[in-house]
Amino acid sequence: MQQTSIGRSTRRVDAIAKASGHTQYIADYTFDGMIYAKMVRSTVPRGKILDISIPVLPSGYSFISAKDIPEGGKNQLHMIKTDYTCFADGEVRFIGETIGLVVGPDRGVLQDLVDQVKVTYEEGEYAVTIEDGLACKGGAFVGEDNCFCDFTINKGDVDEIFAGSDRVFEEEINTGWQEHVHLETNGAIAMPEGDKFVIHVSAQCPFYVRKSIASLINRPYEDIIVRQSVTGGAFGGKEHFPDVLAGPLLVAAYVTGKPVQLIFDRHEDSAYSVKRHPSRTRFRTAVDKDGNITAMDVDVVYNAGGYESCSYVVLQRGVFHATGVYNIPNSRVRGRAVATNTFPSDAFRGFGAPQTLFAVETHLAHIATQLGIDPFELKKRHFLKKGDVTVTNGHIYETVVLPEMAQQVLDESGYLEKAKTYAPGSLRGVGISFYNHGGAFTGNGEQMIIKARVRLRKNSDDTVDILIGSTEMGQGFQTALTKIVADELGIGLERVRYPQPDTSVVSDSGPTVASRSTMIVGAIAQRSAARLREQWVEGKELVVEEEYTHPEGFPWDQSTFQGDAYIGYGWGACVIEVEVDPLTTEVNTKGIWSSHDVGLAIDELIVHGQINGGIAQSLGYAAMEKLDFSAKTGFKQTGLSDYIIPTSMDFPSQVCTLVDNPYEFGPHGAKGMGELVFNGASAAYIDAVSRAIGKEIRSIPVPPEILMEMM
Amino acid sequence: MIDEIRFTLNNSEVAITCDPLKRLLDVLREDFGLFGTKEACGEGECGACSVLMNGRLITTCMVPVGAVKGKEIMTIEGLRETERGKTIIEAFADGGAVQCGFCIPGMVVAAESLLSRNAKPTEDEIRLGIAGNLCRCTGYDLIVESIKLASERGEGLW
């Protein structure tokens, strides 16, 4: 048996092909007879469609819309709910809603035709902000209160504590929209194949796409074959959103019988795609005379936009992370996802957790400052530890190594010394944050909804194919899983292949979301490989398939949200140091230190890359990624020239450390980490900037012009 | 207007008859099938469409093909055949620079442009050299490290 590659850094299986430009992405595909599609979208935030006037179409061109859905088909996309319509029919809820596709052979002609389509609306008053939505501006369009969902969880007795508490701190924290900016824009091709249809798509979840669109043409799932193209970044933006392309394309392929390609340009991808939910989190926090937090009453509202999509689930995660990594003896958290006339909000790395984690970290830092102690002091007093009761009255089963992680970042950054020397308002500051991320689906989702399966096929040449629906989108899963399987089989990496998923060939290992792939799918794959090893006969073809099994002893009640919301957590600690320019209030980040507990890293270099990327995105979220609503274009910033993401010059090299804390149920002790690494840097950054300017910051992002106004 | 435009593409003489205002990016991808040059913004902001023109880094989404008449264009497909290109690509693979990969061919071209001007760049010089190439996955650190690695391994190549 050869030496194990687990833990060590390995050259990624996809690296050379990608770096040398050999890898084909969706925009690089061509098929005989392929035609192109351009979207016709709504141009008003809210209204009734009175008329759609189509120019005279040259031969070979057609306009595809709701009218083309065949008998028995349903004009809907089945995400988690079925409220998202495929083609707007009758009413529009936001700018950029799909009205139809113009399809045909020449993209120039298509662009001209799209420009000539005229839609007339009876425009209605519209809601943009959370406040607008809650006030039902223009009249509620979801239920009676515009809330897609509204629920509360309780731990202990909050009201009793508040009644007798020494000090109460009240605060509201807001976060804005964030655009994914996966460097590859959204794209898909739909085409007939025999009596079925094939969707080639840049997507995270091929099985989601199939489920979402099959009912449009009234076919069983199996008639829709989804083949994932190599995906140039996703971050949640390609979890449900690919359905919005694939649905109309499927109808177009059905009508024309041709391969139809739709690739968004950057402008479309920025203006007309899902975003991270803007949030408003209100805290009432009781502190006793010793400076200990005794109760927290939290009200979380997420701006869900025009359709629910996965907002309910995103909100659940936000609510379950609302008291951070702290054991707060009494807590009440209410969560609402409110409908507004903005582009639907959806999954984005962290899936609802980053908003509330940012809020609670920022709130605690402010409380500490008002109590006259260092934020770190206050935070560490309340660190969750093994056996503690969570906000959902479940338990922490794992050893929490936050104290060790804190020590690491403190030592490396010189935090304590700096926190003392840099006076508030001195234009220099350090900030600190702690965070976690519940691994895999919330509650019993893995067991009740997903039921992941992994199939391995041993070929007669003694190579092995991993046949699953989990996808590579840049995060390194293809390599990590290949390593797990090869290691278990005791064969070289080159003998294990992990082809791009094709839903007609692979088993459904669940969506590639929720940091679940390594932790959940990896464990099943390891088990499958162990079984394959037992049955291994040289030269013989063999197939093994294993299913998810839920570990014993994690009770959860989905109707009351009580019990163990997660079966394990990743943990993080981050310190950031900044200097604010006295003339221009530009912020110079001087240092970034982080420590993460990901159980065990299957590949250190991959984990390192995830940490760097997640932290950079998180810093962009706090510092520069401003996205405003516009009644003309949906969003004011519609491209990379005005939606500003970090360049190589914006932040210095990071110092990252990992702690070993093997996780019982993960492969080799690994647990999820792809989202964790996003969850904390924004709060540490804002803490540092707040201290540097000597003012409390309660809303992100904060470009220099906002800082200047605050000072 | 339709015009015949001749230029050197990856060391071969080529000619194309088309509207001179067609973007070089589209010509490379659609007329020459060179898909390694990517489009991620179409407005000069991201560097995914980077190639070398007469040895200098340019973004092809902003260049009309008429402007490359008589010029030498080197794309990732040409670069990967050279010792320097191979060195950079291998260093990117070993250094963990590659995640989703969409920005990477452009980064490799930018690295070549940088190293050809400055064979031993400092970290700051590397960061400046790739400042026009956006990457959303890596946070840049491992790309910077990988370029350093290429510069060390490729001693004498540049």
Place this chain on the structure above:
Amino acid sequence: MVETSYIPQTLEEALRIRKETGAKPLAGGTDLMVMHRRGTGVVPSFPWPVMIISSLEELKYIRREGDDIVIGSGTTCHAIEDDPSVPYAVRTAASLMGAESLRNLATIGGNVCNASPKADLPVPLIMMDAKVTLVSATGSRTLLLDEFITGPKETDLKDDELLLEVRIPLPEKDYSHVWYRKIGTRKANAISKLSLSAAVTLDADGFIKDFRSANGASGPKVARSTEVEKILEGKNVTEIPSVLEQFLDAYDAILSPHAMPTYRRLSTRRMLAHFLTEVASGTQNMIVT
């Protein structure tokens, strides 16, 4: 839509085409190709005929003529940034535009003729009283750049003219102190939110012989006022503290930013105050940061 384009091989040919067809020049294309793009696989569409002038070697030069530095309109920002004979503020402004790949394409002619209020090069150029020379098939004329740019995205370019060159008069005596700072939307590869260029010449006794400053992204065009500059001229550096507020208030009045007014005004004020305070402190550094 007119789909005509030309690729002239000489300046003479370019001027003839310009006169006969009114074709608009496309130099680096970094403004034009972006403004008129129509997506992947679609040829950008221009409402007028275009001539690609990027290969006209006749327009690419940087040379000294008497007391002027003369830069051909086809010179790229990269060439400007690399040439030590170009005055500091102009060179620095060029070096901070976009990124490497942009600077290899973008020309000074395009930057000036595009006349964006956020353009970087006009700021130090106008501060230095740069002139532009325009040529047509029938003649040429030279005027101040500040007069050539008439408003946001508007110039005095005639239908038959091309910009030949930009002429920067060198100060009689080198500036004692210069300032250039660009505040972008991020640390690199960014359009200016604000830029400020300033320079001062002191005589041996510390009297201000010459003071000048100009702002970008602070109004419809580059903001500069020789009237306001006079407040400082003739004063001794020791008097700076006493006239500073008066000067800053007067300077503030020439700014008319259409967005983020507080930020743009306050940053300008702080930067000018900083620059002048450094000058007053007797710093020996010519380049103030």
